[in-house]
Amino acid sequence: MTVQTAKMVTLTINGQQVSVPAGTLLIEAAKQVGVQIPHFCYHPKLKPDANCRMCLVEIEKLPKLQTACSTPVSEGMVVHAGSPKVTEARNGVMEFILSSHPLDCPICDQGGECHLQDLAHEYSGQYSRFKEEKRAFEKEYFGPIIEKEMNRCIQCMRCVRYCDEVIDSNALRGMDRGNMTQPGTFMRQELECEFCGGCIQICPVGALTSRVAMYDYRPWQLKKIETICPHCGDGCLMKVESRDEKVMRVTSEQGRGRNDGDLCAKGFFGYQFINHQKRLAQPLIQRSGQLVPISWYQVLPEAATRLAQIKARYGGAAIGGIITARCTNEDAFVFQKFMRMVLGSNHIDSSARLGHLNAVKAFRRVMGSARMMNSYEEILQADLLLLIGADVTETNPILGIKVKEAVRWCGARLVTIGPFQENSGTYISHIVNRANLSLRVKVGTEGMAIRGLIKAVFDTGRGDASLQNKAPGYIERLKKAAASLSYEMVERITGLTETQLREVACALADAKRVVIIAGEELVRAQRGDLDLVNLCDLAILTGKMEKVGCGVNVLCKEANGLGMVEMGAAPEYLPGLRPVTDSTAAQQFVSAWKDDLVLQRGATALEMIEKARRGEIKALYLVGADPLSVFPRSVGVQEALERLELLICQDLFLTETAELAHFVLPACSFAEKDGTFTNQEGRIQKVNRAIEPVGEAKADWEIFSELSRELAYPLEYADAQEIFSEIARLVPAYQKRFGLEAHKKERLASLERYLAQGYLEDFEERYGRDQNVLKQDPAYPFTLAMGSILFHSGRLSLRSDALLKIIPEGLLQMNPKDADGLSVKEGQRVRIKSLQGSVEVKVFPNQKIPEKVVYFPEVFAHTGMKELFPLGLHSASGVPYLKTTPVMVEKVH
Numbered sequence: 075m076t077v078q079t080a081k082m083v084t085l086t087i088n089g090q091q092v093s094v095p096a097g098t099l100l101i102e103a104a105k106q107v108g109v110q111i112p113h114f115c116y117h118p119k120l121k122p123d124a125n126c127r128m129c130l131v132e133i134e135k136l137p138k139l140q141t142a143c144s145t146p147v148s149e150g151m152v153v154h155a156g157s158p159k160v161t162e163a164r165n166g167v168m169e170f171i172l173s174s175h176p177l178d179c180p181i182c183d184q185g186g187e188c189h190l191q192d193l194a195h196e197y198s199g200q201y202s203r204f205k206e207e208k209r210a211f212e213k214e215y216f217g218p219i220i221e222k223e224m225n226r227c228i229q230c231m232r233c234v235r236y237c238d239e240v241i242d243s244n245a246l247r248g249m250d251r252g253n254m255t256q257p258g259t260f261m262r263q264e265l266e267c268e269f270c271g272g273c274i275q276i277c278p279v280g281a282l283t284s285r286v287a288m289y290d291y292r293p294w295q296l297k298k299i300e301t302i303c304p305h306c307g308d309g310c311l312m313k314v315e316s317r318d319e320k321v322m323r324v325t326s327e328q329g330r331g332r333n334d335g336d337l338c339a340k341g342f343f344g345y346q347f348i349n350h351q352k353r354l355a356q357p358l359i360q361r362s363g364q365l366v367p368i369s370w371y372q373v374l375p376e377a378a379t380r381l382a383q384i385k386a387r388y389g390g391a392a393i394g395g396i397i398t399a400r401c402t403n404e405d406a407f408v409f410q411k412f413m414r415m416v417l418g419s420n421h422i423d424s425s426a427r428l429g430h431l432n433a434v435k436a437f438r439r440v441m442g443s444a445r446m447m448n449s450y451e452e453i454l455q456a457d458l459l460l461l462i463g464a465d466v467t468e469t470n471p472i473l474g475i476k477v478k479e480a481v482r483w484c485g486a487r488l489v490t491i492g493p494f495q496e497n498s499g500t501y502i503s504h505i506v507n508r509a510n511l512s513l514r515v516k517v518g519t520e521g522m523a524i525r526g527l528i529k530a531v532f533d534t535g536r537g538d539a540s541l542q543n544k545a546p547g548y549i550e551r552l553k554k555a556a557a558s559l560s561y562e563m564v565e566r567i568t569g570l571t572e573t574q575l576r577e578v579a580c581a582l583a584d585a586k587r588v589v590i591i592a593g594e595e596l597v598r599a600q601r602g603d604l605d606l607v608n609l610c611d612l613a614i615l616t617g618k619m620e621k622v623g624c625g626v627n628v629l630c631k632e633a634n635g636l637g638m639v640e641m642g643a644a645p646e647y648l649p650g651l652r653p654v655t656d657s658t659a660a661q662q663f664v665s666a667w668k669d670d671l672v673l674q675r676g677a678t679a680l681e682m683i684e685k686a687r688r689g690e691i692k693a694l695y696l697v698g699a700d701p702l703s704v705f706p707r708s709v710g711v712q713e714a715l716e717r718l719e720l721l722i723c724q725d726l727f728l729t730e731t732a733e734l735a736h737f738v739l740p741a742c743s744f745a746e747k748d749g750t751f752t753n754q755e756g757r758i759q760k761v762n763r764a765i766e767p768v769g770e771a772k773a774d775w776e777i778f779s780e781l782s783r784e785l786a787y788p789l790e791y792a793d794a795q796e797i798f799s800e801i802a803r804l805v806p807a808y809q810k811r812f813g814l815e816a817h818k819k820e821r822l823a824s825l826e827r828y829l830a831q832g833y834l835e836d837f838e839e840r841y842g843r844d845q846n847v848l849k850q851d852p853a854y855p856f857t858l859a860m861g862s863i864l865f866h867s868g869r870l871s872l873r874s875d876a877l878l879k880i881i882p883e884g885l886l887q888m889n890p891k892d893a894d895g896l897s898v899k900e901g902q903r904v905r906i907k908s909l910q911g912s913v914e915v916k917v918f919p920n921q922k923i924p925e926k927v928v929y930f931p932e933v934f935a936h937t938g939m940k941e942l943f944p945l946g947l948h949s950a951s952g953v954p955y956l957k958t959t960p961v962m963v964e965k966v967h
C-alpha cells in the first residue's frame with residue numbers, strides 16, 4: 075500500500091513559523107500556532123465563501139488585506155493577523171454589521187453564546203458612525219419548529235451553505251439583495267426540509283433558533299452532558315442540555331463524535347419524550363383490574379414472589395423476557411443474566427429480532443461478526459459505493475451524510491439498487507439524486523438482483539481469479555448456480571436487464587475500494603438472512619471482501635440493535651454471539667457465574683407470544699417492548715397476554731401492552747442513566763447520565779439487580795461501569811472499548827471456514843427457486859410496503875411534540891399518477907384493503923414511490939396498518955416479516 079503525503083508548505087504567522095499541507099487555508103494554519111482569526115461566514119465544514127470580511131489579514135508583498143478563510147497558504151508567506159491595519163479593518167466590518175443589528179441580546183436565545191456578541195466585544199469602536207435607520211424585516215415563521223428573526227441575520231449564508239453542502243436538502247437559498255439579503259425558502263413557502271437543526275446550530279447569531287424551547291433558558295444556565303443519541307444505529311454524539319433536571323435542548327459539536335457534529339431531526343428535536351408529562355413516575359400494580367400506584371419497597375418483593383412461584387410451579391421455561399434495543403449494553407447484559415441464571419430461562423429476545431437478527435445471522439456466519447466491515451472514514455475513501463435496499467437518509471441519516479460527502483466531495487461513484495429510485499421532489503435528500511447509476515427493482519426483489527449480479531460477474535469474466543485456487547469447491551458451486559439462472563428470469567422478477575447487471579458487475583469488480591451497504595429493504599426482506607449471505611458471496615467473488623477499504627456493511631435501525639445481540643439478549647446466543655447450544659462456549663459463563671446454564675435455544679419474541687397463547691409460557695417480562703403495537707392482532711397477541719399469569723412491563727410510558735400488566739415498573743430513559751451503546755460500526759460508546767431520573771424511575775439494570783436480590787440470587791453491581799467490566803472480561807470484542815480492530819482476526823478465520831465448508835449449509839435454499847416473488851392478484855393490484863421515515867423511529871419519537879409537528883400521523887405515500895388515477899389529492903382519504911382487513915388513511919403523493927406501490931411509515935403501523943399483513947416468519951432467523959403485502963386501494967367518498 076502506498077501512503078500519499080501532501081506537500082508541506084512553511085509560512086510565518088504573527089512571527090511564528092508553521093508547516094502545513096499545501097492547500098490549507100490561512101485561517102486553519104493560524105489555528106495551529108494558536109492564532110484565532112475572527113470570522114463569521116467561515117466554517118470548517120463548508121466551502122469558503124468569504125462574504126463577511128471579518129477574517130481580513132495582512133500578507134507581506136500583497137497590496138490589500140486578504141480574507142484568511144479563502145486564501146490558501148503558500149511557501150514563505152508572511153502573515154500579520156493582528157496588525158493595526160488589520161484591527162482597523164475588522165473594527166470597520168464590525169461597525170458595518172452592527173449598523174443593522176438590533177439591540178435585542180437580552181431576549182435573544184443566542185445571547186451568551188453568540189459569535190457577534192463575542193467579536194463585537196473585541197472589535198467595536200466607542201460609537202457608530204451610522205445614523206441611518208436600521209433595516210426592519212417583517213416577522214416570518216420558518217415552519218412549526220424553527221424561528222426566523224431576520225433582523226439579527228448577518229448574511230453570512232452559513233445556513234444556506236450547510237443545508238446544501240452537508241445535508242444536500244437545498245431547502246434554503248439567498249433571497250433579496252444588498253442589506254436586505256436573507257436566507258429563505260423558494261417562493262417564501264413554509265420551510266419543508268429535513269429539520270436537522272443544522273442551520274440553527276451553524277448560525278453564528280440568533281437569527282435562526284429552535285421554537286421548541288424559546289425563551290425558556292439562557293445558555294449559561296444549562297448543564298451540558300455528552301451522550302449518545304438513542305434513536306438509530308448511527309451512534310451520534312450529542313450534548314443533552316438541561317436546567318433544573320429538565321432537558322431544554324440537544325446540541326452537538328463540530329469535530330466530535332462519529333457524526334462530526336451533525337445531527338438529524340430525531341437527534342436534534344426528538345428529545346421531548348424524556349420530560350414528557352406522561353412519563354411513568356412510580357411503579358404500578360394491578361388491583362381489582364386497575365393499575366394503582368405502589369412503592370418500590372412493596373412492588374419488588376411482590377413481583378419477585380410471583381416470578382418465584384411461577385418458576386417453582388412450571389419451571390424457568392414458563393417465563394419469557396423481551397427487551398428493547400434502546401436499552402444499554404449493561405441493561406441487556408444484566409437482563410439476559412437475570413433471565414438465564416436467576417429465572418432459568420432461555421426465552422429471551424430483543425427488538426433486534428424485528429430485522430437486525432437477519433444481518434447478525436448472515437454476517438456472523440460469513441465474517442464472524444455483524445459489525446460494519448468499514449468505518450465511516452472508509453466510506454469517505456471509497457471509490458465505489460453500492461447501496462442496496464438502503465434509503466439511507468430515511469433510515470440512517472448521518473451515515474447518509476457520509477455517503478453524500480463521499481460522492482459530492484471525495485469523488486466516489488455511487489450505485490443504488492432498490493425500489494425507490496425516483497427523485498422524491500421534496501427537500502429530503504434522496505440518496506439516488508447523487509447516484510451515478512440508480513437501478514430500480516420491484517419491491518422485495520433485491521435478493522434476486524444480487525443473484526443476477528453474481529451471474530453477471532461470471533459472465534463478464536470479472537471474478538477474483540485467486541478464488542479458483544483458494545476455494546475451488548466454493549467457486550464451482552457458485553458458478554453452477556449462476557449458470558442455472560437466466561437473465562430473463564432475473565428481469566421478470568426484478569425488472570433489471572442483463573445490460574444493467576453487467577454494468578454494475580463490472581463496476582464492482584473494477585473499482586479498487588468498494589464499500590457495499592445493505593439497508594432495511596434487504597435486511598428485513600422475507601429471505602433477508604439468505605440474501606445477505608448471497609451479498610457476501612458477491613463481495614467475495616469480486617474480491618471486495620478482504621481488501622483494504624472494501625467490505626459489506628449493514629445498517630442498523632435501532633441505537634443498540636447490535637449491542638443487544640452481542641450482549642446475549644437472544645435465545646440462540648450467549649454474550650459475544652456464542653451459540654447457546656455450544657457447551658464449550660457456555661462453560662466459560664458457567665465458571666464465571668458459578669452456576670449451570672440452560673444449554674438449549676429458547677423462544678424468539680414471536681414464539682414466546684405463541685407459547686403464551688398456548689399456555690406454555692405463564693409469565694412475560696417486557697422491558698420497553700410493546701407487542702400489542704408491533705404485531706398484528708391476528709397472531710393472537712391480545713389473547714396471549716390475557717392468558718398470562720404474570721405480565722411485568724418495565725417502560726417509560728404506560729403502553730397499550732403495559733395497560734394489561736400486573737406490574738408496571740418505571741424505567742429511566744437514556745438521558746437518566748450511564749452505560750454504553752454499540753453502534754452499527756461496532757463502536758462501544760459511552761452513554762452518560764444527563765439528568766436525575768424522572769420521578770422514581772430507575773435504570774433498567776438496577777431493577778433487574780434489585781429483583782434478583784429479592785429472589786435470593788443477587789446480581790449485584792455498584793454501577794454501570796462494574797457491569798461493563800464484567801462484559802469486557804467475558805466478551806473479547808468489548809475489551810477494546812472504542813476500537814474496531816478486535817474482530818478483524820476472527821473475521822478472516824470465519825471467512826476461511828465459510829469458503830471451505832460453511833457456504834454449503836442452505837446453499838440450495840439460497841440459490842434455488844425464489845419462493846418470495848409477490849404473486850399479484852388482480853383483485854389486489856397494489857403492493858403495500860412498510861418501512862422507516864426520517865422523522866420518527868420507534869414509539870419514543872411519537873412522544874416528541876416537535877417531531878409530531880413535522881409528521882403528526884401516518885400518511886400513505888403513493889405515486890402521483892396512482893393518486894390521479896384514484897382522483898385523490900394530498901390529505902384525502904383512501905381505503906386500503908388486503909386479504910386480512912382494511913383501513914382508511916390519508917394520502918401523500920410522492921413521486922419517489924413506484925406506480926402500483928403504496929408505502930406506509932411503520933412507526934404508525936399500530937393505527938391499524940399492521941393488521942393488513944399476514945405475518946410471515948423466517949424459520950432460520952425467526953425474524954417476523956411485515957414488509958410487503960398485496961392490497962387494493964380505493965378513494966373514500
Ligand code: SF4
Nearest residue numbers: 237267268270271273
Ligand atoms: S434541512 Fe432544514 S433544518 Fe436542516 S439545514 Fe436545511 S433548512 Fe435547516
Ligand code: SF4
Nearest residue numbers: 227228230231233277
Ligand atoms: S440566518 Fe444565520 S446563518 Fe443564515 S445567513 Fe443569517 S446569520 Fe448567517
Ligand code: SF4
Nearest residue numbers: 303305306310338341
Ligand atoms: S437518529 Fe441516528 S442519525 Fe439521527 S441523530 Fe440520532 S443517531 Fe444520529
Ligand code: FES
Nearest residue numbers: 113124126127143
Ligand atoms: S470569515 Fe472570512 S470572509 Fe467571512
